[in-house]
Amino acid sequence: MYRVWNFIANYSLLLISGAILALVWVNLAPNSYHDFTEMVLIDNFFIGHAHVDANGHIHRTLTLHYLVNDVLMAMFFAIAAKEVWEAIILDEGSLRGKKAASPLVATLGGMIGPIVVYLGVAAVLGSDVYDAVAKGWAIPTATDIAFSYLVGRIVFGAGHPAVRFLLLLAIADDAGGLLILAIFYPSAALAPSWLLLSVVAAVAVFFLANWLPRRMDRGNQLRPNSTWVRKTFGAWPYIIAGCLSWYGFQESGLHPALGLLPIVPTIPHADRAFGIFAAAEAHLHDLLNVMEHGMKIPVEIVLFFFGLMNAGVEFTSIGAPTWLVLAGLMIGKPAGILLFGWLAAGPMKLGLPQGMRIIDLFVLGCVAAIGFTVSLFIATVAFDGGVVQEAAKMGALFSFFAAVVAIVAGKLAKVEKQHLE
Template sequence: MSSHTKKRGIVRKLIDNSFLLIAGALAALIWANVAHQTGSHSYHDFVHFDVTSIWSGHVDVANVSADHAADVSLVSAVAPHSADQAAGHSDAGPQGIVSQATHGLSFHFIINDILMALFFAIAAKEVWESLLPGGSLNEPRKAATPLLATVGGVLGPALVYMVGTYLTGSTASLGNGWAVPCATDIAFSYLIARVIFGAGHPAIAFLLLLAIADDAAGLMILAIFYPQAPIVPQWLMLTVVAMCGAMLLRRSKVHSHWAYLLGPGAVCWFSFYQANIHPALGLVPIIPLLPHAHTDLGIFAREELDRHDTLNEFEHFWKLPVEFFLGLFGLANAGVVMSSLGTGTWLVLAGLLVGKPVGITLMTLFAEKGLKLEKPAGMDYRHVVTLGMVAGLGFTVALFVSVAAFTVPGAIQDSVKMGALLSFAAAPIAVVMGRAFGIVPVSVTAETENEDSDADTVTALSA
């Protein structure tokens, strides 16, 4: 193998393992802190730059207050019904959270609301396939314990966070962020779990089941609890129209994913935007309607790369671009100054680093002792507690929910974002816990070595 091929392989492996997201987040942190020290507004001006000014010649980002939702310029170019909100008439509730949609064609809006729709579409694809025959969530009997653990992984962090806001007297200002520590980052948690448990350990399958179910819960939480303004339900009729259009394309045996994306997908995104449901979720309803295989091989199964149904081709085409979009997401959202450490930071970290492992462990214990369900063979509570800490790595979705929960840029939003970023601390803590508990990594078996996937290890859940 040539050195060029090796180098290209290493670069692709880094990209596939979310290196760009980390690089974007680090670049944002450095840029924001350097700008803060020099009194510059360059980072803020970049994130909230109004792209329509490129052809209109009118740049007004410098006049947007850093303490307000800065990406409100020229909203009428995108959605006339938001023009009054952009002019400063949005209603702020008692928690200081803007209750009206206040975004325009800023870089922030393009990245968070348009490009991230493809990220959530791929997440929805994994959730949907896991429900198919052979999928990890297809048989409730197999998935019951991890699903209950997921409930603990959502309720535990939310409870710890809300108790923390009560004890610190910050419920009014920070209470809306209860869902920030509920997230689990599948990609990063999977990588850390493999280091601790090894590729062949049943804890890997347990974690993937939990993370997929957590993704599904996260999508529902975003849609239900974090609308960008009061929901306008009549616009959801357009979602139904888009879904009918996707079914018609499928019945007509249209294979190209572009037809579904640019047709029903665009209509569905627009309906979510107009209904004030976060438009980043706008592609989710059409994902199950794309032509797809009737079985699932596993979230990281290599055989999935050989499938050419429309749903898999959609993922194959967009997987690499989405990694770059995640890099932009990190760049546009992680720019907080180190002085932003505050109550919100510690509440999010408490939810992720305490609430996650405690919630997952207690619900697993309840499933086993109370409901007489079983843990996967080869797992004991050393593995469950350590796995719970691994799941405390929220990062991507936690950062996204931070922005959805606190829509007004400022000290509160930044402190919560900092907690999401610092959730990386879960990784070294989990590694140390694994060593302290004497957990030995388990290598893949001969059958799974060629696959390098969770497709076979997930069967351990039925043991």
């Protein structure tokens, strides 16, 4: 049984509240809003925005915006990475085997389609527009798991196979989004040697706190060494390794919000998982699940501040990037998922889940067009602050209208809702 309503309440309402507050604040008092988001917390610090002074020395300034987007959002991406990791490596993982083949192909279409539409329409609008917005090509590739899952249940019913298909697609989409952020959107000039710090931290904590105790316990069902390590040190070895890895990402030029990703696979995990929305997840007591549950309330608070820091867009900023992001999401997503899903089901002979039709792929694509959280995040790293970034953010916010489009598409496609028995 899925606990989707609790998930939406816990993870999304605070995010929406922060976004609404930001929109109201910036349109009533833009100066005070921007002063708040760019508030300097500590100057000449070891973390923060890098600046070169008059003498050519680099120093960092920690602002409230940097603290939220680059430091604290690392916890959000760690949770996303945990779900992707489970889906890939566990024997019953949702992204393993033939059952994941069609959703993975459809996911590829759901990322290529928006890019083609975004860049294609930009090219039609002229070279000036294209040059100004080209860096934002990845913004419409994202799918917001929580909101799309909620709308998917409304459109298809909780028991429809398209909902499971959508969840697999959204998880795979998250994995693709993390790769895009890491490869195409560095936060500064690349210094790859610093990634050795992340690699060493991950290897060391896996060897000393995970592999070695289990190796020493081989053949002993009581697992005395593993138990001693966990009771004595708890999550601290992984927290310390996470801090080192995060710092390595910051100094390497990769976006530091992804800095915890190398550590997630090193944390002990049970050989099963029930899924991101499953109530039974609360009863798994392996360290990775315990740490995820421990981050639940902090991440809720972080998402509120993420919405507050990033959704402050003046309505006068609406422009070409707004419509390009929307076109990529609301035209490119459904078209790409439909085309590639059809290729998977037909010519590639991978099939669709029993009870799911080809036309359901289009409806599902409309649901997946809700970008919001990750689209908003990519917009902040794709463009420097200014008119283009603000307009692109508005497109990410407007992607909520995809929910209405999806509901209408479901009616027109005569989707028969299926409920859990």
